[in-house]
Amino acid sequence: MKSNWTVYLSGEIHTDWREQIERGCEARGLPISFHAPVTDHGKSDDCGVEILGAEEKGFWKDQKGARMNAIRTQTLIEKSDIVVVRFGDKYRQWNAAFDAGFAAAKGKPVITLHDAELTHPLKEVDGAALAVAETPEQVVRILNYVIDGSL
Amino acid sequence: MKSNWTVYLSGEIHTDWREQIERGCEARGLPISFHAPVTDHGKSDDCGVEILGAEEKGFWKDQKGARMNAIRTQTLIEKSDIVVVRFGDKYRQWNAAFDAGFAAAKGKPVITLHDAELTHPLKEVDGAALAVAETPEQVVRILNYVIDGSL
Amino acid sequence: MKSNWTVYLSGEIHTDWREQIERGCEARGLPISFHAPVTDHGKSDDCGVEILGAEEKGFWKDQKGARMNAIRTQTLIEKSDIVVVRFGDKYRQWNAAFDAGFAAAKGKPVITLHDAELTHPLKEVDGAALAVAETPEQVVRILNYVIDGSL
Amino acid sequence: MKSNWTVYLSGEIHTDWREQIERGCEARGLPISFHAPVTDHGKSDDCGVEILGAEEKGFWKDQKGARMNAIRTQTLIEKSDIVVVRFGDKYRQWNAAFDAGFAAAKGKPVITLHDAELTHPLKEVDGAALAVAETPEQVVRILNYVIDGSL
Amino acid sequence: MKSNWTVYLSGEIHTDWREQIERGCEARGLPISFHAPVTDHGKSDDCGVEILGAEEKGFWKDQKGARMNAIRTQTLIEKSDIVVVRFGDKYRQWNAAFDAGFAAAKGKPVITLHDAELTHPLKEVDGAALAVAETPEQVVRILNYVIDGSL
């Protein structure tokens, strides 16, 4: 009998890679609960000042927001068995690399997902990963293999 | 009597920020041992293939190098009391953000160092830091205050 | 699908802030199990001597009671994903600050809840918190955002 | 041969209790390195804005200062064998209770030091302590006994 | 809503104290799962040689048995929220004191249960306990209070 797995999907929020992985795993009947950060860019930026009050300085608006988001991300990474970290071609995505370092230090298996052209700048992150994928379909197949043993 | 402190200086390797911090702390007589990654870009890239044999694919050259560098970086971060992470204006520096996440998960106090214009993209990393500095001189003053209690 | 969260509500026991937060989260349909210390002041003070026998000295009565309460509080803080710590305007509430330090050292995200006028004396506790709220409604909104991603 | 011990002295900064303990231990020749927070009240409050720039809001001034002080306090508590926490008759001293909770969660033996009249409000903190002293001289004698075995 | 608790009952196996506690908690409707070592003295002594083959020397028979029992006891102590340790008036019960030390080092709240006349020889174990009871009924009342908040 298959046991349940929990997978955290960290990183890029501007493409539908999470949906592709979730749909692919659902199609294969894999018993996975997926976690993710809040992926609505506006809400993620504004949550702090929206709930706790406006700030004049961008620095404090960002601190309020980032620390509020950390309540979610750190808790869900801790609860997850596997952390998938996606790097896209836009933005600097330092939060994705931060999550990868955080997960690695906690002993969580990390799978990275990015285009081949990012291989060199991401080498330290990939070096800490147990698998480096280029497509969401590959991640689905990895999860399928890891959980079900089938190729 | 002042006890000894160990500080890891992670991130950017193309400016002399490490030397500025080390000189500044030395001038103030602070009892700090500084650690850092290998900061020679060429050696850092080539160490793996240089020692363990050439690779045709860049991916494996990078894996060999990054994993060899990780022997140093993870060991020295573990040995350090404080981790300073510097983000410059060049390169993507995902390794710096990875180190910050790794250090935060290990419970190490993190100080970030970057220009104000990077505030928004670095908000998650800054949110996990106990201090966010813009100049090496500020880092020196923080270390001076933290260790010596003087402003 | 939303996963289940566990939230510990530490601190003040003389106002209905816990009920406000629980009702607010229930109204929003959030999947949260709430934990708390025993909030009946008299029982909390007397439990030790009531069950294990009377003491002449207040010191030992307090030791018996405090240590019996710690069986509950430390266990439930360990089991919780998030710890909310409320400071009211009465009493010294050192136990609330103790819980905050305990939770922080265990790597639990801490949310503090107190009036603005307590900002300065609580700065060390707030500095360790990921969010600082002034009203129970703000805590409800934070939990709503953290769990559901909606503002 | 006596091994070296490290003792952190947390809490009240407006009386000379630290000096009394340090002098008493020195007089007995105990091999102790003492650690403490920055005990200059003004510097402790101002360090953040002094080094990293002024803030209009007191809240952010306090965050900057408290988080900078945490670099010191958390590091030194981690390095210490024993944590002594002093509660005086002024101020709310929530930071002292926070330190006690932090130390307890890290498995550090805690000694509290306060007047008998604070027994009831401090019962949870005292309940987590391995010794509850009323005078600095008692703390000296405890350290003397613990390290040297002599009464 | 009450959450579920897990309580390990370590120590004496020749009286019915476990049944008294279990019945008392059941009568009060407390949501507790109880764990215990194998309490059949003969099986506990013989399990090793019975399953893995006879031994001529008592020492090895005991090693085989004790290490097999440790598979159960260490696993169940790790899974428990609270550890109750009972010392009776027969046998030396070093295993009970061993379990208490093991549980304390793992940060589990320990409740001891023994007659008043054992107070002095058990002082180190009692000193590490959060409650010291003399009767099973007191343990039931402690669990009732800790879980339900009622006296």
Next chain:
Amino acid sequence: MKSNWTVYLSGEIHTDWREQIERGCEARGLPISFHAPVTDHGKSDDCGVEILGAEEKGFWKDQKGARMNAIRTQTLIEKSDIVVVRFGDKYRQWNAAFDAGFAAAKGKPVITLHDAELTHPLKEVDGAALAVAETPEQVVRILNYVIDGSL
């Protein structure tokens, strides 16, 4: 009431020892969830290159495969209460010994299973085990005793 147990079956993949243990435990009605590595030798060897792309060098094919398998094995060992490690008479089975070391360092009870003739070369692994069995039936009996207390 019996609680649920999780048992990881590491090692040899060319005989039916896992099925024997699982059938034996099922016949006795033991509440155990069994975990195991992927036991299809071909898939286990090929998973990396099959999913992430072919490699010319056997070394990298093996790295890709072994690290992908580690996502499964390390996660499931962490989730298990007990780790059974089987050494057969073929192959070197260094992965089995690696798993035993990994499990021991994580504080998991280890049971080894191998013929008597392997006793000397396996002495370090057996020395870290809480039980050393020679047949799957013995492992079933151990699990039966550990979980149910019956011989």
Next chain:
Amino acid sequence: MKSNWTVYLSGEIHTDWREQIERGCEARGLPISFHAPVTDHGKSDDCGVEILGAEEKGFWKDQKGARMNAIRTQTLIEKSDIVVVRFGDKYRQWNAAFDAGFAAAKGKPVITLHDAELTHPLKEVDGAALAVAETPEQVVRILNYVIDGSL
């Protein structure tokens, strides 16, 4: 070059077994720092009330003393590489068994030292030990072998 080792000698305080081990190791030139509890029975019993004030009830006198001694014992066990636990033929020595459980849970190698006639009642403690000695001379030889590799 030999590195330095730290060995904690727990248990019986009424014979000179500690001196025998220390002299034996010194004679062999082993680089060991030895730690021990306070071995003066009277001081160990009285330290709490002597320093912190008299108690009418023996229970609280014992709590004060035992908890003060725990400051020393837990700190020194944590600092030690190896813990030797001696059981003599007098007293119940539950503190020795407690120390053994505490050390085992912390992952410290435990060596027990007792007469053969105590084998059966000590089987759980011996089962957790990496060596079971009957004489101080054997402990000296174990330490000599472990540190120096010589028999």
Next chain:
Amino acid sequence: MKSNWTVYLSGEIHTDWREQIERGCEARGLPISFHAPVTDHGKSDDCGVEILGAEEKGFWKDQKGARMNAIRTQTLIEKSDIVVVRFGDKYRQWNAAFDAGFAAAKGKPVITLHDAELTHPLKEVDGAALAVAETPEQVVRILNYVIDGSL
């Protein structure tokens, strides 16, 4: 200034690979303290029965010896920054793979050292290593690079 490093050399005891590494590092002036198991095969096998008394069964002779050796090996692996694991062409060397698993679970960087022909059977161990070397000279160069940054 270079800090001191500690390196554990695990595995094969029948060739002079340890001496080669130690001489090579000494020649380069690297500040390394090397640790190793007892490498005298006879003493390593006999230590248990030699010190603690003869055994008729090989199984118990091996248990006595292996567990005594574990006092040394586990302590020194814990104290080391880096663990090098050597697999030769003789014997099964399950202890070497066990050490690798133990070190990996403790978060220690692992370097493996073996001939290319062992690549496939060692793939899981190599997959957990941060560097895979074929010659002692390569290990020396890795340590030189990691510590000194020079190629």
